[in-house]
Amino acid sequence: MLSLTIVLLCAGFIEIEVHPDLNGLHVISEGVFHQIVLPDSPFLGLEGEPDLPFMPLRFALQSGQTTSNVILRNCRYDTLPGFYDLAPVTPILCTTGTETPFVSPDARIYSSDSFYPENLLEHWQSGVLWGMSLVTAWIRPVQWNPVTGQIRILRMSEVVVECTEDLRKPMIRARTQWSENRALEILETTVLNPCDISSSRAAIVEPGQLQYGQYVIITAPEYLIPMQELADWKTAKGIPAGVFTTDWVQNNYPCLDLQQSVRAFLTDCRDEGVDFVLLTGDNDIFEARFTYPNQSSYTPLPSDLYYADNNDIQPGFDMWDSNGNGLWGEPEDSLDWHPDLWVGRASVNSLEEAEIFVDKVLIYEHVQTVPVLQNSGRRWPEETLFGYTTGFLLEGSAAPGSRYAESISVNVPSFWLEEKCYESWGNNSAEITIAMINNGPHQVFHANHGFATGMYTAYGDIFTVEDIMELQNISNSGNVAIWHSIACELGAFDTLTCCADAWLNAPEGGGFACMNARPVLASYSFPICEQFYNAFLVNNFYELGIAHGMSLDYLCPPTSEMAGCIIQGNNLFGDPELPMWTLPGGSMIVSCPSSIDGSSQIPIQVSTSEGLPIEGARVCLQKGNWQTGEIYEVGYTDIAGQLSLYANPQTLGEINLTVWAHNFDPDSRSITVSSLENITIPRRILMKITPNPSTISVQIQFSLPWPAEVQLSVFDISGRIVSIPASGQYGCGLHAVTIDDLQPGIYFARIESGDFSSTINFVLID
Numbered sequence: 001m002l003s004l005t006i007v008l009l010c011a012g013f014i015e016i017e018v019h020p021d022l023n024g025l026h027v028i029s030e031g032v033f034h035q036i037v038l039p040d041s042p043f044l045g046l047e048g049e050p051d052l053p054f055m056p057l058r059f060a061l062q063s064g065q066t067t068s069n070v071i072l073r074n075c076r077y078d079t080l081p082g083f084y085d086l087a088p089v090t091p092i093l094c095t096t097g098t099e100t101p102f103v104s105p106d107a108r109i110y111s112s113d114s115f116y117p118e119n120l121l122e123h124w125q126s127g128v129l130w131g132m133s134l135v136t137a138w139i140r141p142v143q144w145n146p147v148t149g150q151i152r153i154l155r156m157s158e159v160v161v162e163c164t165e166d167l168r169k170p171m172i173r174a175r176t177q178w179s180e181n182r183a184l185e186i187l188e189t190t191v192l193n194p195c196d197i198s199s200s201r202a203a204i205v206e207p208g209q210l211q212y213g214q215y216v217i218i219t220a221p222e223y224l225i226p227m228q229e230l231a232d233w234k235t236a237k238g239i240p241a242g243v244f245t246t247d248w249v250q251n252n253y254p255c256l257d258l259q260q261s262v263r264a265f266l267t268d269c270r271d272e273g274v275d276f277v278l279l280t281g282d283n284d285i286f287e288a289r290f291t292y293p294n295q296s297s298y299t300p301l302p303s304d305l306y307y308a309d310n311n312d313i314q315p316g317f318d319m320w321d322s323n324g325n326g327l328w329g330e331p332e333d334s335l336d337w338h339p340d341l342w343v344g345r346a347s348v349n350s351l352e353e354a355e356i357f358v359d360k361v362l363i364y365e366h367v368q369t370v371p372v373l374q375n376s377g378r379r380w381p382e383e384t385l386f387g388y389t390t391g392f393l394l395e396g397s398a399a400p401g402s403r404y405a406e407s408i409s410v411n412v413p414s415f416w417l418e419e420k421c422y423e424s425w426g427n428n429s430a431e432i433t434i435a436m437i438n439n440g441p442h443q444v445f446h447a448n449h450g451f452a453t454g455m456y457t458a459y460g461d462i463f464t465v466e467d468i469m470e471l472q473n474i475s476n477s478g479n480v481a482i483w484h485s486i487a488c489e490l491g492a493f494d495t496l497t498c499c500a501d502a503w504l505n506a507p508e509g510g511g512f513a514c515m516n517a518r519p520v521l522a523s524y525s526f527p528i529c530e531q532f533y534n535a536f537l538v539n540n541f542y543e544l545g546i547a548h549g550m551s552l553d554y555l556c557p558p559t560s561e562m563a564g565c566i567i568q569g570n571n572l573f574g575d576p577e578l579p580m581w582t583l584p585g586g587s588m589i590v591s592c593p594s595s596i597d598g599s600s601q602i603p604i605q606v607s608t609s610e611g612l613p614i615e616g617a618r619v620c621l622q623k624g625n626w627q628t629g630e631i632y633e634v635g636y637t638d639i640a641g642q643l644s645l646y647a648n649p650q651t652l653g654e655i656n657l658t659v660w661a662h663n664f665d666p667d668s669r670s671i672t673v674s675s676l677e678n679i680t681i682p683r684r685i686l687m688k689i690t691p692n693p694s695t696i697s698v699q700i701q702f703s704l705p706w707p708a709e710v711q712l713s714v715f716d717i718s719g720r721i722v723s724i725p726a727s728g729q730y731g732c733g734l735h736a737v738t739i740d741d742l743q744p745g746i747y748f749a750r751i752e753s754g755d756f757s758s759t760i761n762f763v764l765i766d
Contacts (some may be wrong), residue, residue: 003727013116014059014161016192020141022153025082031410033087034140034562036151042527043090045136048106049117050146052086054138054559057124059161060191061133063201066166067126075120075157075389083149087385091562092393092522094449095488114142117245120154125557128311129338130275131184131200132170134191136338138559159453171203176214176275177634178203185551190538202273211272211760213240218262219280221245223354230358230575236668237660238620238634239276239577240627252691254318254765259289259306264306265316270693271761276342276545276577277307280357282349282501283494290331290494291320292721293564301518302494303329303568306585308343310550311336312744315693315763329568331726335639337556342545344512346504349494353505360504361575366585385479386412387441389433390627391423391448392460393522398527400424401447404486404526406447408681411453411537413582423458425607437509440477442581443484445529447522450487452498452687455759468502471509480511483546484532486525491515491571500573512574514548518568526564527554529681536580542662545576583663590659590667598749599648602671606641606659613641617661621645621671628686628703631655649673685710685758687751693763697740700725700749707731708753714739715748721746 032510041053061067079378088105109116117140122139141154144174145225180200188194207214215234219227231241243264246258266277269375279286288302306328311319314461322328322334328333347352362368388409390401402422412418419436421428437444448456454464473481484504489497491513503510514532516525532551535541549572558564606617616636625630630650636642649657654670686703701711725737743766750759 002558004659011165014061014193014196015153016059016159016161017156018057018159018192019156020139020154022141022155025153027084027151030087031083033143035087038142038399039349040467041141043089043523044554044555044563046560047091048088048103049109050086050144050532051089052140052142052144053564054119055141056139056193056554057139057159059159059193060127060162060187060197061135061161062198063133064135064165064171064565065126065163065473067124067135069162070121070124070135070533071160071162072139072699073123073158073160076155077143077152078155080153081308083475084120084144084151085149086144086146088522092399094393094486094520094522094525102551103605106611109424110146112248113145113147115145115152117143117152120157121159123290125337126166127336128340129190130186130340130551131175131179132183132197133188134338136557147409148491150542151409156563171271172273173271174210175200175202175275176206176207176210177204179214179275181545184531186541205273207238207624207634209242209758210240212269212274213242213626215241215276215278216240216274216275217241217267217268217278217280218249218265218286219243219245220285221247222351223280223348226351226358227278230278230361233365234577235626236622236656236658237666238618239439240632244304253315253693254695258287258460259317260318262319262737263289263307263310263312263320263398263470264693266310267312267315268448268763270310272339274341276344276434277449278303278344278346278575280346280348280354282347283701285288285349289320289328290452291568292327293331293568294560294561295331296561301569301573302344302492303517303567304343304571305552305568308339308341309334309336309618310340319571324600325693328500329402329564331564336373338553339549342543342549344495344545344572344574346549347501347503349501356505356507359475360480363474363478364511364578370478383440386416386418386442387421387444387481388419388440388455389421389428389436389444389446389448389457391456393448399522401486404447404522404529405445406548407526407657408530408533410535413537421457427459428458430457430467431456433463434471436483438472438476440473440479444481446463446483446485446487447526448487450485450490450499452489452492452495454493455485455487455490455499464504465497465499466722467645468499469506471508472509475508482511482574483513483515484529485515486520486529488516488519491517491569491573493517493571493573500571502666504573512544512572512578514551514570514572517571518565520566520569521562524555524563525570528552528566528570531628537582541608542580542582543576543752544574544580545572548556548581549570579662581663585665586663586668588617588659588664590657590669592657592669595672595674596647596649596655597675598673600646600678601644602647604637604645604657604659606637606643608659612662613637613639614661615639615641616644617641617659617664619643619645620658620660621647622656623647623649623673647671649676652676685751685753685756687758687760689749689760689762693765694739697738698764699738700738701734701736702726702751703734704730704732706755710753712737712749712751715741715750716745
């Protein structure tokens with residue numbers, strides 16, 4: 001879409017020469033007006049203004065930097081020959097009505113003898129995306145003069161980004177190498193100056209050293225057992241996961257309400273290397289944060305972006321209500337808009353639904369077989385299926401949803417099977433859509449009108465929540481489907497049962513979904529859908545939460561309050577870490593010793609069923625709890641499919657070995673510890689602080705695997721030692737000290753023993 005010829009990074013400035021790719025631009029006649037067509041560029045204008053395209057500009061900043069100004073200068077244009085009368089922006093509202101809207105052109109603009117828009121650069125903002133600093137902006141590469149009818153297109157311009165240090169920006173203190181690498185990959189595909197990308201400056205630690213893990217599940221207490229089962233699987237495959245109840249969160253992070261307590265806890269999670277967050281409970285169990293992104297309408301919408309965009313300086317400093325009026329997500333609040341965590345929701349309303357949700361994750365990841373298929377001799381489908389169900393968005397044959405579907409189909413791999421149910425082709429209805437879904441697609445795209453409890457497949461034909469609850473795509477084929485939609489209100493999980501709830505909780509069908517909670521405009525909602533599949537199919541961000549988060553991020557900063565509503569109202573109903581399939585699940589051959597005698601380097605070889613090495617397979621060794629047990633080691637195979645992990649068991653028994661690789665069925669087995677002839681002392685001292693944050697005092701616990709000389713020091717945020725609660729020789733086992741004489745603030749506890757050291761932060765609040 002954009003090309004560069006010059007990139008100059010100097011102190012305080014980024015200067016880039018930008019050449020928009022407008023080769024695909026053409027103008028068509030539609031009735032009395034002309035319409036500009038520019039592929040891959042969203043049309044995000046306001047109602048009544050000339051319908052002109054936008055292009056995103058994104059630049060990487062050095063870690064800890066912000067932007068004081070973005071300037072567009074030295075613009076050069078080409079003028080198209082001829083006279084053009086451009087159509088005004090006519091929003092297509094994807095709700096139940098299908099009448100053709102009439103929009104009057106903005107008289108002020110349409111009577112002007114000057115090029116519109118006057119300013120090509122607009123809506124810029126700097127921020128942090130998953131620990132990486134960047135600045136985002138929009139340019140308008142096409143201008144139009146209503147009086148002369150001239151169109152001119154931008155051929156070249158210079159963009160100057162003025163950079164400054166911003167000490168207020170939150171910084172991740174620790175993260176895994178996988179997280180750092182994935183964040184760098186995301187930024188490389190997003191910004192125009194990838195050579196200037198810097199690290200997050202976070203300390204790179206082993207997964208087992210993270211305070212909360214990489215994956216945090218926050219659940220209503222009644223769903224603790226199934227959510228722990230899900231956490232155990234994530235942990236086994238090398239993504240350490242912790243489960244925390246809403247009661248625990250409120251007790252340890254006392255704030256205004258549950259939502260703010262969860263956000264405060266997630267501020268610590270963000271800083272300590274958590275990547276994925278699952279919120280468990282429907283709205284009447286785990287109430288959403290209702291936000292107000294539109295000043296002209298005080299109808300609130302449920303938004304889990306409130307938890308994902310966590311730009312708080314420290315726990316409890318809620319930037320989404322920075323003006324303190326009790327209305328979150330307003331245009332004047334200090335939203336960063338970029339995701340800092342990848343958040344999904346399990347909108348379950350009973351223990352049975354929570355168990356169904358976990359079963360769907362395990363079935364999708366090929367950990368658990370559908371009981372109906374287990375002894376039937378059927379295998380997982382050899383093809384990856386993509387299903388479409390679309391209708392007309394306006395009366396007659398205007399605005400066919402198939403046009404949006406075909407734009408997505410371009411990026412679908414040629415070896416995928418596609419089943420296209422289009423009203424414009426005369427082959428769609430609720431019955432046809434149900435048959436298509438029951439055939440077992442991996443992905444489903446829907447473009448039509450909708451409401452909370454139903455969606456249109458064709459004019460007058462509705463696919464309802466009752467239909468969804470009776471789907472059988474999982475029991476028929478073993479495929480759990482992921483649904484993405486352009487339709488209003490399907491994801492209104494603040495209602496009793498919406499389409500997203502039904503899709504999530506259907507006992508034998510459905511799956512996971514990205515759906516809107518409130519009315520949407522097709523011109524705003526479709527870029528979100530398109531970017532979801534672009535992130536997934538083109539850029540290989542196959543994690544469901546990352547693809548969803550990056551699809552919303554594409555429209556940030558929002559160009560209007562309506563865009564802000566659509567971004568805040570699009571929620572993920574599903575597991576954010578879920579690795580979406582792009583190929584049928586292949587089998588792995590894993591070679592490793594069946595037993596060891598005490599401490600040992602364990603060699604592991606991972607290859608395909610054809611004997612080809614698998615690079616980047618994640619290998620996890622586990623014996624006991626990932627935080628306090630004997631062994632938790634995670635590594636990745638090299639280009640030869642090989643890896644060696646160190647195991648230091650302290651007891652006899654079994655070490656669990658799990659190997660995971662994208663597009664392969666996971667492999668789980670055990671290695672027997674047959675003797676303890678060759679054991680060595682463990683390599684780590686474990687430390688824990690509770691409660692954190694606290695209003696009065698904290699207890700610091702540390703566990704020594706051997707008698708050792710230890711010093712435990714407490715530092716304030718300036719680095720000054722304020723307390724040394726433990727110093728001297730301590731025996732093997734668990735020790736605890738209490739600190740109750742500090743003022744409110746942020747502190748760091750550091751334990752040192754020989755050449756070992758570990759640091760954990762804690763917060764004391766008023």
